[in-house]
Amino acid sequence: MIATDETVTPMTLEWQQMRKTFHQSTTLAALVLAGWQMGMWLARAFVEYELNQRAQQPEQWGHCCECGTRLHSKGYASRRMLTLVGWVEWRRRVGRCPNRCGGSQVVPLDEELGLAPYQQTSMELMRLGCLLAVFLPFGLAVHLLEQLSGVSVSDAAVWQWVQHFGGQQMAQVQVEVNDWQQGSKPQVEVMDEDVATLPLLIGADGVTVPFRPHPKSNKGKIIYQEIKVALLTRLGNRLKRTGEQVTQLVQRRLVAVRGTVNDLQPLLEVEAHRQELTKAKQVVWISDGARGFWRLFERCFAAIAIGILDFYHATEHLYAAAEAYGSTVKNRTPQQWVIRLRHQLRHGYVHHILNEFAALLRYASTPDAAKPKLRQVRNYLKIHQQHLQYRQFKKLGLPIGSGMVESACKWLITQRFKGAGMRWSEPGFDHLLHLRVAWVNQRFDELFADHPLSPTLYSPNQ
Numbered sequence: 070m071i072a073t074d075e076t077v078t079p080m081t082l083e084w085q086q087m088r089k090t091f092h093q094s095t096t097l098a099a100l101v102l103a104g105w106q107m108g109m110w111l112a113r114a115f116v117e118y119e120l121n122q123r124a125q126q127p128e129q130w131g132h133c134c135e136c137g138t139r140l141h142s143k144g145y146a147s148r149r150m151l152t153l154v155g156w157v158e159w160r161r162r163v164g165r166c167p168n169r170c171g172g173s174q175v176v177p178l179d180e181e182l183g184l185a186p187y188q189q190t191s192m193e194l195m196r197l198g199c200l201l202a203v204f205l206p207f208g209l210a211v212h213l214l215e216q217l218s219g220v221s222v223s224d225a226a227v228w229q230w231v232q233h234f235g236g237q238q239m240a241q242v243q244v245e246v247n248d249w250q251q252g253s254k255p256q257v258e259v260m261d262e263d264v265a266t267l268p269l270l271i272g273a274d275g276v277t278v279p280f281r282p283h284p285k286s287n288k289g290k291i292i293y294q295e296i297k298v299a300l301l302t303r304l305g306n307r308l309k310r311t312g313e314q315v316t317q318l319v320q321r322r323l324v325a326v327r328g329t330v331n332d333l334q335p336l337l338e339v340e341a342h343r344q345e346l347t348k349a350k351q352v353v354w355i356s357d358g359a360r361g362f363w364r365l366f367e368r369c370f371a372a373i374a375i376g377i378l379d380f381y382h383a384t385e386h387l388y389a390a391a392e393a394y395g396s397t398v399k400n401r402t403p404q405q406w407v408i409r410l411r412h413q414l415r416h417g418y419v420h421h422i423l424n425e426f427a428a429l430l431r432y433a434s435t436p437d438a439a440k441p442k443l444r445q446v447r448n449y450l451k452i453h454q455q456h457l458q459y460r461q462f463k464k465l466g467l468p469i470g471s472g473m474v475e476s477a478c479k480w481l482i483t484q485r486f487k488g489a490g491m492r493w494s495e496p497g498f499d500h501l502l503h504l505r506v507a508w509v510n511q512r513f514d515e516l517f518a519d520h521p522l523s524p525t526l527y528s529p530n531q
């Protein structure tokens with residue numbers, strides 16, 4: 070080990086200076102930081118040494134892609150790249166067709182290392198930058214990247230990484246949607262059999278995000294655009310210490326798009342297929358009253374799923390009816406009436422409410438002013454009658470509120486995209502959204518490499 074150390078770490082001034090700083094450190098914190106810097110310095114030196122070693126290996130030159138002649142070495146050229154351990158530079162062979170065909174230049178070592186021609190930053194560093202930007206505004210992401218790794222990059226660099234990898238993910242999603250629309254099925258996600266058979270809950274909601282009126286400038290009136298978000302999750306059970314059973318969301322996946330319910334539909338269908346909707350012992354749809362989502366439900370899931378209208382949303386309609394009617398009648402406050410209606414709704418007596426409303430609409434004693442609202446609410450309840458069977462839903466252990474969909478929206482959209490003063494460009498938003506969705510769906514790392522890229526700590530005494 071020491072021999073290797075000496076081979077790669079000649080006693081340079083830099084190294085001696087670091088050792089000096091290390092020995093002069095008094096506090097533990099200073100000692101650790103100085104030691105860490107030496108570790109990084111060594112890591113960088115090892116990587117550089119190894120790259121230059123590999124570049125010495127004899128090369129098997131292939132043939133020109135244009136004319137088929139065997140390629141020749143043009144000699145060595147250097148390459149420099151920013152990595153998690155700092156700037157690394159090495160010299161490697163570059164080959165070209167002796168006939169000087171255009172596009173015949175090859176760098177076998179770069180290809181082996183998984184490097185693209187104009188890449189300036191190593192993958193593990195770009196992944197870390199993108200990961201931070203998934204959660205934080207770009208300026209803050211850059212600051213924390215420097216605090217955590219010591220590597221300093223510009224806001225624009227991290228922004229570009231997000232555009233690149235987010236764009237890649239977006240294209241991938243588009244391919245899946247096109248394949249789906251042409252009849253081929255996406256690959257299903259591997260999950261345990263006892264997870265696959267749990268009830269699958271699907272819910273959707275919308276939220277608006279502020280956009281710039283002009284792509285390049287923050288000036289002018291903000292344009293709000295609708296973002297549609299859908300949640301797909303298995304409903305598991307967890308036993309609390311008190312012995313109480315609580316619902317636990319398992320295999321939680323999100324789907325989101327800037328656009329309409331129609332734009333959301335194919336994405337949701339693809340994800341539902343990937344989550345093996347057919348294996349779930351029950352499929353449940355939950356959403357608030359928005360008509361578009363219920364049309365989507367009718368088109369895609371009504372044949373197999375139980376539809377649940379968010380309970381709190383349904384009671385809002387009862388309040389509206391009670392207000393219109395109750396305030397016209399003496400000796401009965403709207404509050405009293407609505408408490409009873411709510412109770413009836415909660416315990417599965419929608420038909421009683423419908424009958425009561427029908428009777429009120431027939432009675433001459435009912436004030437005319439209240440009738441339009443009563444009629445409207447009655448129609449609404451009638452359309453959704455099957456989605457208001459809350460007693461039955463509770464008995465089946467299903468949720469009656471769409472709170473979990475709303476919190477998914479809050480996390481996915483509000484927290485990152487609606488910060489003070491934020492205005493998005495369409496591509497800027499779309500790319501970051503796709504990275505955030507990939508992260509929550511546990512598909513983030515595969516965007517960067519087919520092997521794990523999280524830095525790990527070497528701690529023998531663990």
Ligand SMILES: [Zn+2]
Binds near residue numbers: 134138168
């Ligand atoms: Zn050639």
